Amino acid sequence: MSIRSLFVFVVLTIICNLTYAQNGAAFFKGYPVVAHSDTLFFIKNKLGSLSAAERAERTSAKVEQLAEDLLFVSDSLITERDSSLIAIAYKGNVMMSLSQADADSVKMDREVMAKAYQEIILNNIDKYKKETDLTELLKRAALGLLIISILGMCIYFLNKYSNRFNAWLRVKLHAKISGFKIKNYELINSKTEMLIIRKLLNLIKILVIFILVYLTLPIVFRLFPWTKPWSDSLIGFVLNPLKNIFSAIIDFVPDLITIGVVVIVFQYLKRAIKFLATEIEAERLNINGFYPDWAKPTYNIVKLILNAFMLVVIWPFIPGSDSGIFKGVSVFLGLLISFGSSSAISNGVAGMVITYMRPFKIGDIVKIGDTTGAVQEKSLLVTRVLTFKNELITIPNSAILSGNTVNYSSMANQNDLIIHTTVTLGYDLPWNQIHELLIDAALASEGVIKEKQPFVLQTGLEDWYVCYQLNAYINNPKRMPAIYSEIHKNIHIAFDAAGIEIMSPHYQAIRDGNASTLQNTVVMTKGES
Incomplete structure (x- = not known):
């Protein structure tokens, strides 16, 4: 075989290897006959009791054994033909036999195939002897x-x-x-x-x-x-990973295109939903029964669902998604999220429920538990309230959902808000005078609506005193602490001017059997013993 023929054979072998690596098991080349780290040819068919793999192994061993023969003569390697086989033999020792099936598998004439294999073996032995010459x-x-x-x-x-x-x-x-x-x-x-x-x-x-x-x-x-196998191993350490990476990239291109198309479709779908949410939030698009403040949280929920569905669609196309390691990491992350975020999930669910219940909105004055102030922020997990003392309180949404919430702003914006305060006074004071003094004090207070008359309710007749509850109308709940302070100040001023001491008396009565309790009462006020 000439140098040019050998070069063509090597190039064809490399191309076949690359093609086989890219196409997997699309075709079977056969079992290689390897001598001195060189692949000579391939055997596909069995012969008699020998399988194709055994034939390739035996031929490889005989070629290497023949190359070690110091008395080897190339002219003694000949082809012999009988009725059904052509043998390549050396001094009567058959190196290998070729059948018609072997020739048909490579689509060659059997004699031409035998001569080609003979020349390949001779070239390999000659090359080895030259390389091992002193x-x-x-x-x-x-x-x-x-x-x-x-x-x-x-x-x-x-x-x-x-x-x-x-x-x-x-x-x-x-x-x-x-x-x-x-x-x-x-x-x-x-x-x-x-x-x-x-x-x-x-x-x-x-x-x-x-x-x-x-x-x-x-x-x-x-x-x-x-040492040639060492060289092949060192080169393989670099070329094999590169070949695998290149093959993986080529195989991944169709899946990558599929993933790209799915992502683009979902992106445009999310943009369309975001546009509708923006229009509803800006009140340019009205839907009966759907409030504008529902637009943004609804969009976030739909976006989360779409992202999850998109991940489910593209998951089979991700490289390694069906591997055991990938599945193990996915299960571990799922368990980690499940056990580590139970409170966060409960708060998130509560946040969604609160959003659609609409108990308050940003800026409303509310009372949640023991906290009273203006709502500063509503998120999926928490609600932040700014108190009248300028304290920012963070309240978990689950706590809001499980408790009571008082919204002062909702009624103040519609029918005005009624605030109230209570004083307790003795039975010896005329109730009509107390009513008049309390109402005058409310009307004199800044922030109280003058157009709506304040009123007094007697909420209790206790053993020693009467409970008078003053009710007044306001429309600015943000000033409730200041209005309460103003009303209390004016009540104090009005009662001092009328000569009435704001105290809750305690009575001790000594009965003679027939006298009225009111005529025989000794009044003991707070501070007396």
Whole structure:
């Protein structure tokens, strides 16, 4: 076989390997006959009791054994034909036999196929003998030493000039490097930055040296037939992963296109829903029974559902999604989220329920539990309330859903809000005078609606005093503390002017049997013993 024919054979073998790697098991090439780390040809069919794999293994062993024969004569390797087989034999020892089925499997004439295989075996043996000739080995050893010497010189000069380059770079960059800052915080000072640059350059030098050594070793190993498999292994460590990555990328392209189409469709669907939500929130689009403040949370819920559905659709197309590791990590993350976010999920569900219950909106004055103030923020998990003392209180939504909420703003905006306060006074004071004084005090207070008459309710007739409840109308619940203070001040002023002491008396009665309780009462006020 000529050099050109051998080169064509090698190229065809490489192309077949790449094609087979890309197409998987689309076709079966057969079992390779390998001698001295070279693949000679393939055997696809069995012969007699021998399988194709056994035939390939036996032929490989006989070729390598023949190459070790010091008295080998190439003219003695001949082809012999009988009625059904053509044998390639050496001095009566059959190397291999070829049947008509072997010829049909490669679509060649059986005699032409036998001659081609004979020539391939002769070329392999001749190449091996030349490579193992003492003179050739000495030449190759000298060439190997030369290559190693060149490698050593390259490493020496690389190390020498890299050190000089580092010194020159430190001098040049010393005045220019000022460290790395984020606003006013110095994350890396100039000294540390210079150290990082020096370490990075040393790392690059080590990487270059490693690449040079890694490229040199296969060349040296390939000089000798015994170390040639080592060379193939070193090259395979790099080429096989690259070939696998390239094949995986080629195979992933259709799935990637599918994923891209699905993502684009869902993106435009979410944009359309967001547009509708924006129109509803801006009250340009009205839907009966659907409030504008529902638009944004509803969009967020729909977006979450669409994203989850999109992930379900593209999941089978993600590389490695059907692997055991991928499934194990997915189950672990699911369990982690389930056990670690139970309270967050309950708050999230409560937040959605509160959104559609509409008990309050941003800016409303509310009372949630013991907290009274203006609603500052409504989120999926918590609600934040700014109290009258300028305190920002964060309340979990689950606590709001399980308790009572008082909204002062909702009624104040519609029918005005009624605020009330209570005083307790003795039975000896005229109730009509008390009513008049309380109503006058309310009307004199700033913030109370004058158009709606305040009123007084007597809410209790206790053993020693009467409970008078003053009710007044206001329309600005944000000023409730100030209005309450103003009403209490005016009540104090009005009762002082009328000579009435605001106290709750305690009565002790001494009965003589027939006298009225009112005529024989000794009044003991608070502070008397």
